């Protein structure tokens with residue numbers, strides 16, 4: 129694990145020394161938008177036009193942020209529109225690599241060895257973390273965007289000339305509520321598990337742990353009253369929560385010490401998780417082998433033996449009871 133400093137790779141773990149042991153996620157730096165007409169999005173200089181075959185996605189199956197983009201690509205039927213390279217699940221001294229084993233594809237565009245080479249191809253002086261997902265433009269050979277929250281918005285709307293325009297996970301009328309739920313879920317759940325897991329002081333861990341389970345309790349209560357996070361309609365907010373939920377019992381409970389309760393112990397969350405998993409196409413985006421191997425083997429400061437636990441046994445195909453609550457599409 130490391131980062132680039134002025135285009136040079138440096139092997140270095142997260143520095144929590146100045147933040148009281150708290151893990152602080154750095155902001156993604158490539159923030160341009162693909163639009164239907166190619167005009168730059170508001171406040172941006174560079175414009176990128178939606179086209180088929182032009183854009184490429186670099187992902188890890190292990191990563192919950194990258195996983196969102198794979199779900200949107202699948203459910204918006206963009207698999208023939210946007211191509212994908214999958215990194216190897218082990219992230220070691222070179223960061224994400226293109227070792228083409230165990231279902232990883234290698235870099236299908238340039239044959240690079242490491243993801244950091246894709247970042248320096250876009251910007252030879254890049255300084256910062258080298259993260260997935262990355263949305264790459266073949267035409268101008270640069271990174272359009274490396275922020276999953278924005279990539280899924282583009283997939284939702286910009287490629288409707290080719291994808292499934294009837295599917296909209298960010299409908300205009302629900303945007304305020306989706307944004308509000310996202311804020312809670314991001315801060316205390318999506319990123320909350322990382323704050324607990326990467327904390328290097330007891331205090332920082334306990335802070336994140338408490339906020340995480342308060343937020344999960346709140347979401348559980350919400351899902352006892354309604355089918356989905358913002359009501360009767362499945363939205364972006366649900367997919368953003370899903371990728372954390374599906375990793376929770378296999379990884380976050382043990383590896384990140386998020387062990388007050390499992391998702392299996394929450395009746396509504398566990399049924400909801402099964403419902404989302406069973407949405408056609410979604411199960412194919414979940415690679416449990418990559419997920420477990422990545423976390424347990426890549427974070428040597430947390431798990432120095434790199435032993436990957438065999439359990440737990442989970443059947444995401446078991447029936448769910450969510451049909452008792454109304455849904456609209």
Ligand SMILES: N[C@@H](CCC(=O)N[C@@H](CS)C(=O)NCC(=O)O)C(=O)O
Nearest residue numbers: 191192193257258259260274275276
């Ligand atoms: N805010 C980013 C976060 C992406 C992110 O942190 N990805 C992780 C994998 S789960 C990563 O690549 N980490 C490498 C690193 O931090 O060095 C997003 O949502 O796209």
